[in-house]
Amino acid sequence: MAALFIFSQLVGQPIKDPRGEKVAVLKDVIVHIDPREGKSDEMYPALAGLLVHTAGRDVWIPAAQVATFEEKSIRLASAQMDLQRFIRRDGEILLGKDVLDKQLVDIEGRRVVRVNDLALGQVPGELELRLLAVDISLRALSRRVLFSLSGEHPRGKEKLLDWADVQYFASNAPAVQLHVSHERLGKLHPADLARILDDLSHQQRDELMRTLDDETVADTLEEMDSDEAADILEEIEEERASDILEEMNPDAAADIVADLDQEKADKLLSLMDYEESEDVRELLFYSRDSAGGMMTNDFLFLPAHLEAAEALRQIRAMEEQPEFVDYLYVAEPGTERVIGVASLRDVVFCPDRTTPLDQIMEHDLVSVQPTTPSKEAATLLTAYGLRAIPVLDDEGIMLGIITFDDALDVLLPDDLRERVGHIFIYHRNRRDRSETTT
Template structure:
């Protein structure tokens, strides 16, 4: 049966040579991350004669709760220096927060389980339940650890050279942009920098995450970047979100960021910045799928399928336009899918579509969408020329009260178990049993 030990018990335990002589005491345990496999213990950091030194795993005969037995009492007394890819369990993980990938939240690691396997000692579980405080112990409240599989977490080590060995996404690749944004808003400065370093490997994902951030968090994280770096993120954001992000920057930084944007995005952003941010004009997306009224249903469906640059939320409807983009009608994609492919759009469309003016207040837009059960509403000028389209998610983002966003989230369901990898042993029994 596999034997388990716990880091909190091991720390400061004596290191004993084969002759029983105490050589030093344990200061830390070193592991190397191995992708989907459990991290392997590669050595120990020992405190010997007032200095920290390295002991390779091969020199450790046994890890015991009372003492650590060495195969040889000979110790290299050169000062320990961390090598690339090494993770120190006490310094980097124990007492630090890690990302619970299944629940998309930051939790703290209060203890670490190590198990002896044929290939050596490996890190298998974390205890994420806070132990009882002093008065709780006096009251008889026993500590009930919450041991969870290591593969359920992504560590935030705060060590750049170690972070590189985890790959560009690691377990964070499973999270949605909104989940990553929530993590960033809860993270401290060091944690947020490491999360962003991982997200930065995918520029499109990075832009999506910044779109999901609350304005104060978005501004705080953007202000730490250069004008060119801000422009690189904003260039990939939706134009309406990009305009809001630039408006929230300090006045002195807006023009340099705008100048660094690609011409097309800069034109869109400047157009939207000319409207009140809480008006229909400030909320709208400028890219709209429009077709001539004489087009067929089949042509409209094909155009929708090829409109990969438009945000998906704006593709619920096709707008019919005439000369100078004057609004003539609207037809939803569901109606198109149910119509004769050879039919003309003017024969299946609503020829009196709901529309909003660019100066319409967002509350009035919300009422329009509610009254007419709309997912999108066109924005048109006084001459009925289509300027853009507003999506329901943008309206909700504006009208939901700020205090609602700060409510405690609903309780998470039971923890999901990570998929075991080759050779893994499921943790369906208490550790050490």
């Protein structure tokens, strides 16, 4: 196996000319990230050069001038050195200045990590030196501390994180132009991405938000606490922020809008598509501790006379299907008054596809009113073993539904809710709308 060179053990080592005489001291290692492609030319960034200190100044030695790398010294191919002061170039990062002690994302581990050391080496079949891995262990940090005290590096088996499995941020190197792709992060589950965002620095978070598409940002914000999501939305340009809200389910959008200041909330709502804005405004009317404050107004609602086959056809033809589709609520023909509920499963597997919905549905409907206290509504839902419960006004008009995960938000302790909430498809945050009006 090719040798690995640990960055912290290289810094301070002598740079020698071909005759073995010391001509400089290594200060940092420079690798190249292609600014045009937004990522390294290859999976592992290649050595671009060395930053060394000699004759009272920092100078750059190109990689082509390095003959050999050894643990205790680096030997040059030529004794000639350009003593021009080092000037940073776009597409290059300094491992000590721009990577060491910085935050990266471990893609495979779905977590934010701190770089405590780095490893360089050769990939099979190549002679070129590359950045291969990072060390995130506490041992790496203690190794650096002990060396600063004793001048000796403690030995130990290195447990390294492959550079191909981490995500670097251009904001870690603000002095140069880097166009870093975050495509891999965008493919993570929104719940994982939300946790990562919570641990990133302000600059890294802004960088990531700029590169993700609106739908991915919307899905991710829905997984966050509404106040944290509102903070992120505040920092996004208003036109785009309104587009992101349009991508969200109405109840989740209302959660976030409720945590914005009134002027910002009104502005974003005015920029949204009218119908989607109205859906959010309807939900903002209700207080946090009521059934209306828990519900979503995105649900399946079809007239009672429709046959099973036609009901399914209309559901498939919807431009946007509701997120919760377990239940199909049945309306009195020509009105919005709900008269029953059918399991979508019962509709799909109905033996006679010409059977109308009013012959498939359950007529004994358990429901709550928008002013019902949230805990009472949640308790009723769980007592009947329902996956959702409808919210009706005094005349039986369907206003929305409360889903099972919303009930858990009310009934479970905070610590337990955080552990189990992510396993439910319909996870949403409760909203505090008492300070935001239509």
